Structures are given as C-alpha cells and as structure tokens.
Amino acid sequence: MxxxxxxxxxxxxxxxxxxxxxxxxxxxxxxxxxxxxxxxxxxxxxxxxxxxxxxxxxxxxxxxxxxxxxxxxxxxxxxxxxxxxxxxxxxxxxxxxxxxxxxxxxxxxARSAWAMERQVRLAAGALVMTGLALGLLHPAWQLLSAGVAGGLVFSALTNTCGMAVVLGKLPYNRPxxxxxxxxxxxxxxxxxxx
Known part of the structure; x- marks a missing residue:
C-alpha cells in the first residue's frame, strides 16, 4: 500500500x-x-x-x-x-x-502527559531490566526480557504497538x-x- x-x-x-x-x-x-x-x-x-x-x-x-x-x-x-x-x-x-x-x-x-513513544520506551526498558535482574534469581525470568525484545521487533516490522494500546488505556493517559x-x-x- x-x-x-x-x-x-x-x-x-x-x-x-x-x-x-x-x-x-x-x-x-x-x-x-x-x-x-x-x-x-x-x-x-x-x-x-x-x-x-x-x-x-x-x-x-x-x-x-x-x-x-x-x-x-x-x-x-x-x-x-x-x-x-x-x-x-x-x-x-x-x-x-x-x-x-x-x-x-x-x-x-495543568499536567502534561508524556508522549506515548516515551511511555513505551520507559515501560519496555523497565520490563527488560526487571527480567534481567530477576534472571539472576532464576534463569526463567529472562524470558520476560526476551518477550519484550520479541514484541519490539514485531512492533517495528508491523509498524504497530500493542504496548502503546495498553498504556493508552491507563488512567494517567486520561485527562x-x-x-x-x-x-x-x-x-x-x-x-x-x-
């Protein structure tokens, strides 16, 4: 198209x-x-x-x-x-x-919401860091980081963002x-x- x-x-x-x-x-x-x-x-x-x-x-x-x-x-x-x-x-x-x-x-x-791209970067980064930190306790937690990485690749290939859709529904993204x-x-x- x-x-x-x-x-x-x-x-x-x-x-x-x-x-x-x-x-x-x-x-x-x-x-x-x-x-x-x-x-x-x-x-x-x-x-x-x-x-x-x-x-x-x-x-x-x-x-x-x-x-x-x-x-x-x-x-x-x-x-x-x-x-x-x-x-x-x-x-x-x-x-x-x-x-x-x-x-x-x-x-x-009075408040200013962060741009959605910035919110996605924060959420994705926090999830990856959490997966890596918890991976020190048990290697299975590293799957969280892998899942976020896979989601980011899918997002780039399809030019869509499921995380942005979810974040858009949260209360702080409502005026x-x-x-x-x-x-x-x-x-x-x-x-x-x-």
Missing amino acids: NPPAALDTDQAHARLADLTVIDVRAPGEYASGHLPGAHNVPLDRLHHALPAIEEAAGQGEILVVCASGTRSENACRTLAGLGVTAATLTGGTSGWAARGHELHCPEGA RTAAPDLDATLAALRQRRG
Whole structure:
C-alpha cells in the first residue's frame, strides 16, 4: 500500500481553517496540547468513529495527527482501507510546536502527559531490566526480557504497538479535566461544516 498523503506543518497551518483535524492520540496526550480545532478520536476507537469521519470527509479534507506522525500514518492507512482519504501531518504535534505554531490546551489541564513513544520506551526498558535482574534469581525470568525484545521487533516490522494500546488505556493517559466523551466528539465532528 502506498504511503498516505502528507502535509508539512506550514502547509497545514496555512490551510487549518479548511481542514477537519482528527487527533488519534490518547485523551491524556490530547489534553496536554493539540492543534486548534482538532477532534480527539483515539486510534483504538477509529472504527467506531468511521461514520462521522466519512461524513466529515464528504465535506472537505481530513488531516490526521498524532505526536510524531507514526500513529497518524497508521490511521490514514486504516481509513484508506475503509474508503476514506486522509492526509497525515508530517512530524505530528511535536513538529507543529517546533515550528512555533500554537497548540491548544484546555483550561484546567495543568499536567502534561508524556508522549506515548516515551511511555513505551520507559515501560519496555523497565520490563527488560526487571527480567534481567530477576534472571539472576532464576534463569526463567529472562524470558520476560526476551518477550519484550520479541514484541519490539514485531512492533517495528508491523509498524504497530500493542504496548502503546495498553498504556493508552491507563488512567494517567486520561485527562483529569472533564473532556468530551467520544460520542460528543463525533457529534461535533458531524456538525463541523454542517
């Protein structure tokens, strides 16, 4: 499958008013700062949101964003397989902020969630170190480290990350402030241009 269309941060900034922006990060990441007007549809809820996304695509272009661009590329491929054309933001919200463009943070979002890639590195590293340390007590514990290594190889080969999906469901990746639930987000997405 061909790579999805991509907009760089300056192109997206210039066309932001004409784009429907869908942020596929976990709600906690989204609450820590997102593109103005972006709708939060976590990657693991993309299929549930498909009818609203199809409606939005019928009214204009869809831009899918995440922290670095990896998850948004996966989302664009998933959407393309379902008949919806969408572009990804090159460099994600990190690239957006690095170019000096505004990120919207809801009022009361005092904390900043770590980027999912950073959380995965911490969790994977901690599990490997735990497996190696416990392996000194009993060699069978080294299988924990081997399992994490195998998961990382699988993640790289498939460009997916099961650990990120699991971490995205943890409470600290949910915003502490009242955030709109997915149904409210989908209703807003349907009304975007209506």
